[in-house]
Amino acid sequence: MKERRNKSYYPLMLDIIGKPCVIIGGGAVAQRKAESLIEAGARITLISPACTEQLEEWARVGHVTILKKQYQAGMPELREALLIFAATNQAEINAAVRLEAESMGKLVTVADDSERSGFIVPAVVRRGKLVISVSTAGASPAVAKRVRHELEKTYGEEYEVYLELLHELRVLIKEKVRDTVDRQVIYKSMLEWELLGWIRSGGFVSSTKRELMEHIAADPTLAGMKQLDKWIREHSQ
Ligand SMILES: C[C@@]1(CC(=O)O)C2=NC(=C\c3[nH]c(c(CCC(=O)O)c3CC(=O)O)Cc3[nH]c(c(CC(=O)O)c3CCC(=O)O)/C=C3\N/C(=C\2)[C@@H](CCC(=O)O)[C@]3(C)CC(=O)O)/[C@H]1CCC(=O)O
Numbered sequence: 001m002k003e004r005r006n007k008s009y010y011p012l013m014l015d016i017i018g019k020p021c022v023i024i025g026g027g028a029v030a031q032r033k034a035e036s037l038i039e040a041g042a043r044i045t046l047i048s049p050a051c052t053e054q055l056e057e058w059a060r061v062g063h064v065t066i067l068k069k070q071y072q073a074g075m076p077e078l079r080e081a082l083l084i085f086a087a088t089n090q091a092e093i094n095a096a097v098r099l100e101a102e103s104m105g106k107l108v109t110v111a112d113d114s115e116r117s118g119f120i121v122p123a124v125v126r127r128g129k130l131v132i133s134v135s136t137a138g139a140s141p142a143v144a145k146r147v148r149h150e151l152e153k154t155y156g157e158e159y160e161v162y163l164e165l166l167h168e169l170r171v172l173i174k175e176k177v178r179d180t181v182d183r184q185v186i187y188k189s190m191l192e193w194e195l196l197g198w199i200r201s202g203g204f205v206s207s208t209k210r211e212l213m214e215h216i217a218a219d220p221t222l223a224g225m226k227q228l229d230k231w232i233r234e235h236s237q
């Protein structure tokens with residue numbers, strides 16, 4: 001097996017909406033994992049005799065199902081789970097969860113044993129469709145958190161609107177322009193548009209967007225995009 005210093009993780013984006021995920025443990029670490037799973041829309045079952053207040057609250061509003069008992073081998077919840085999080089403060093319990101999960105071919109992460117975990121959880125910046133994940137491969141979670149804070153300053157809330165817009169423009173161009181190379185050139189030229197500052201200033205409103213879409217639909221060519229670059233510069237002042 002590869003040593004930790006040579007470990008090369010494979011990053012991916014999982015669609016876990018409605019998918020069963022199990023957390024063993026109900027402390028601060030379990031809560032942090034539950035929070036990110038709730039954000040991703042997972043169906044969460046948490047197994048722990050005691051839980052934080054926040055976890056109890058999430059159970060009350062239906063975000064999490066809590067089984068108030070200790071972990072035991074052979075629980076059906078683990079058999080059904082897509083992802084398993086061993087997050088108790090008992091190293092031997094975490095290890096037992098890992099071994100059972102592995103015997104069923106499940107992906108499992110162990111809060112106190114990243115070396116033997118099948119996956120680890122990164123720090124995340126979310127701006128609508130933009131997701132930036134930061135990992136130090138377990139070397140320093142505190143650094144992952146600090147880098148996240150730095151990225152949050154660079155990639156502000158405006159990226160949510162920006163990406164929604166670019167998504168819509170991309171769909172429109174895909175519809176109007178048949179040639180793949182032409183499409184690529186157009187997408188690239190759109191990146192030159194000074195839209196981020198305009199959105200950040202609050203001046204980019206729904207009527208502006210409508211007008212922009214109309215211009216593109218009327219002239220979906222590179223020349224048309226260059227015209228729009230000028231139009232954006234004039235109107236965003
Ligand atoms: C990113 C984040 C996501 C999340 O948890 O959702 C996350 N840890 C976060 C915070 C954090 N965790 C710890 C501190 C205290 C300072 C410090 O120790 O540095 C802080 C900072 C704080 O709380 O301020 C302590 C700690 N962490 C681990 C161990 C066990 C060990 O090292 O073996 C110990 C006890 C060490 C000890 O006892 O000495 C292990 C892991 N923590 C990971 C993820 C994975 C690797 C991530 C990476 O790639 O770097 C990994 C391997 C497994 C996993 O949990 O998935 C989240 C930040 C979210 C955010 O705010 O953005």
Ligand SMILES: NC(=O)c1ccc[n+]([C@@H]2O[C@H](COP(=O)([O-])OP(=O)(O)OC[C@H]3O[C@@H](n4cnc5c(N)ncnc54)[C@H](O)[C@@H]3O)[C@@H](O)[C@H]2O)c1
Pocket residue numbers: 024025026027028029030047048049050051052069070071087088089090093110111112141
């Ligand atoms: N991965 C990380 O990000 C990270 C960060 C800090 C600490 N840690 C490690 O994770 C462990 C957990 O940290 P914490 O702060 O959440 O601990 P904690 O003491 O706040 O919580 C432990 C939880 O485990 C539950 N538990 C204990 N035995 C159990 C059992 N047999 N079955 C089910 N649940 C059981 C307890 O009820 C409690 O809710 C720490 O011991 C530490 O080693 C990991």
